[in-house]
Amino acid sequence: MSSYTSYPQQFSVDFSFQLLCTRDAFQPGNDTLLEALAHPAGRPARCLVFVDAGVLKADPGLEQRILRWFTANGSDCQLAASPEAIAPGEAAKRDLAIVERIGALCLEHGICRHSYIIAIGGGAVLDAVGLGAALTHRGVRLIRMPTTVLAQDDAGLGVKNGVNAFGNKNFFGTFAVPHAIINDSAFLDRLPQREWRAGIAEAVKVAIIKDRSYLAWIAGAAPALASRDSEAMNELIRRCALLHLEHITGAGDPFERGSSRPLDFGHWSAHRMEVLSKHRLNHGEAVAIGIALDLFYAAAIKRISTEERDAVLDTLEACGFHLWDEVLELRSRDGKRTVLTGIEQFREHLGGELTLAMPDGLGQRADIHDFDDGLFEVCVRQLRSRVRAARHGVVGG
Numbered sequence: 001m002s003s004y005t006s007y008p009q010q011f012s013v014d015f016s017f018q019l020l021c022t023r024d025a026f027q028p029g030n031d032t033l034l035e036a037l038a039h040p041a042g043r044p045a046r047c048l049v050f051v052d053a054g055v056l057k058a059d060p061g062l063e064q065r066i067l068r069w070f071t072a073n074g075s076d077c078q079l080a081a082s083p084e085a086i087a088p089g090e091a092a093k094r095d096l097a098i099v100e101r102i103g104a105l106c107l108e109h110g111i112c113r114h115s116y117i118i119a120i121g122g123g124a125v126l127d128a129v130g131l132g133a134a135l136t137h138r139g140v141r142l143i144r145m146p147t148t149v150l151a152q153d154d155a156g157l158g159v160k161n162g163v164n165a166f167g168n169k170n171f172f173g174t175f176a177v178p179h180a181i182i183n184d185s186a187f188l189d190r191l192p193q194r195e196w197r198a199g200i201a202e203a204v205k206v207a208i209i210k211d212r213s214y215l216a217w218i219a220g221a222a223p224a225l226a227s228r229d230s231e232a233m234n235e236l237i238r239r240c241a242l243l244h245l246e247h248i249t250g251a252g253d254p255f256e257r258g259s260s261r262p263l264d265f266g267h268w269s270a271h272r273m274e275v276l277s278k279h280r281l282n283h284g285e286a287v288a289i290g291i292a293l294d295l296f297y298a299a300a301i302k303r304i305s306t307e308e309r310d311a312v313l314d315t316l317e318a319c320g321f322h323l324w325d326e327v328l329e330l331r332s333r334d335g336k337r338t339v340l341t342g343i344e345q346f347r348e349h350l351g352g353e354l355t356l357a358m359p360d361g362l363g364q365r366a367d368i369h370d371f372d373d374g375l376f377e378v379c380v381r382q383l384r385s386r387v388r389a390a391r392h393g394v395v396g397g
C-alpha cells in the first residue's frame, strides 16, 4: 500500500498570437501596430517602448517617427514614456540587470498587466526585454518588433526569452508567449552585411530538418541573398518564420518539456562557439559552422549522403558564410576539443537524456541519443580540410 493519497489535477490554457508583416510600421497611416494592440477593454492601450541602441544609431529618425505615430493614434494608444534605448547585442543579455531596469521603469510609469511592452531590436534585445516583460507583474503583454533577419525568421517568433549567466547562453529565462510579432521589412535595409547574412543560417537549419523543397529554394536563391536582394530575403524570412511557427504551435511541445529540441539542429556547438569566441562570432555565424559540423556527423552516421552534405555546405558558402573558426582548435586539459563541452551543456539545459536533432535524409529529422567524440574529431578535421582546400582553390578537396 502506498504512503500517500494523490489528488491529480489537470488544466490547459489556449494561447493565441499573431505574426503581422508590414513595411514602415511607424509611417503615418500604417495601422499594423493598432491591430496588434487591439484592446478588449476599449481603453487606449498604454505602451512602454524599448529600442535596440544599434537600431537607433542606424536609423536616427526612428525615435521621432515612433513619437509622431503615437501622437497621431492617441485615441487608441498612449506612450507611457519616451522610448528607452537598450545596449545592443549580447551586452543586453549579459546579466539580470535588464530585468531590474525594466521592472523599475514599469513601476515608475504605471505599466500593468493590461499594458504593453514593445521591444524593437535584434534577437538579443528581444530576449532580454522579453525576460523583463515576463517577470514584471508575472507577465506584461509583449509585442516584438524584430529588426534583424535572424530575429524576423527565428528569434522573434519563439516563445522563449533569456539572458546569459555563468558562461552559459540563456541560462536564465522563461517560456512566455508574445502578444504579437511585427516583422517590418524596412528595418532590414540598414542592417550591416554580417547581420543580413546571419539569419540565413537559421533558415538553412530549419530547411534541413523540415523542408527539402525550401532547402532547394535557398540553394537557388543564395546568390541573390548574398547580394542583398530584398525580395529574395523577404521570401526566405516568410517561409522560415512560418516553419518555426508551425513547429511551435503544432508539434505538441512548445515549452520543450521533452528532451528533444528539433529547432536546435547545429546549435549544441554553436552556443559554445559563441561563448568561446567571446561573442566575436555572432549567433548566425556560429550556427552556420555548427550546421557544417553536424552535417559531417550526419553523413558519417549515414543519415545523409556525402553529396547531400556537400550541397548544403556549398549553399552556406554561396550565402557568404565562413565555415571554420579558430575556436574549434581550443582544447581542454584532457586534450579534448573544448567545443565538446557544448554536448554536456546541451544535455543539462534540456534535462534528461542527450537528444540531438539530426537530418534523416534532407528535409526530415530523427533524434540521436549517443554522441561519439572520436567520430566528431574526424568530422572536425574533414571540415577543416574542406575549408582550407576551398581557400587554396582546390576543387573537391
Ligand SMILES: NC(=O)c1ccc[n+]([C@@H]2O[C@H](COP(=O)([O-])OP(=O)(O)OC[C@H]3O[C@@H](n4cnc5c(N)ncnc54)[C@H](O)[C@@H]3O)[C@@H](O)[C@H]2O)c1
Residues within 6 Å of the ligand: 052, 053, 054, 055, 058, 088, 089, 090, 093, 121, 122, 123, 124, 125, 127, 147, 148, 149, 150, 151, 154, 155, 156, 158, 159, 160, 161, 162, 169, 187, 188, 190, 191, 192, 195, 198, 282, 283, 284
Ligand atoms: N529566443 C529565441 O528563441 C532565440 C532564437 C534564436 C536566437 N536567439 C538569440 O538572438 C540573439 C541573436 O540575435 P540577432 O542575430 O538578431 O543579433 P543581435 O540582437 O545580437 O544584433 C546584432 C547587431 O545588429 C544590430 N542591429 C539590429 N537591428 C538592426 C538594424 N535594423 N539596423 C542596424 N543594426 C541593427 C544590433 O544593434 C546589434 O549590434 C542571440 O542572443 C541568440 O541567442 C534567441
Ligand SMILES: [Zn+2]
Residues within 6 Å of the ligand: 154, 202, 267, 283, 287
Ligand atoms: Zn539559433
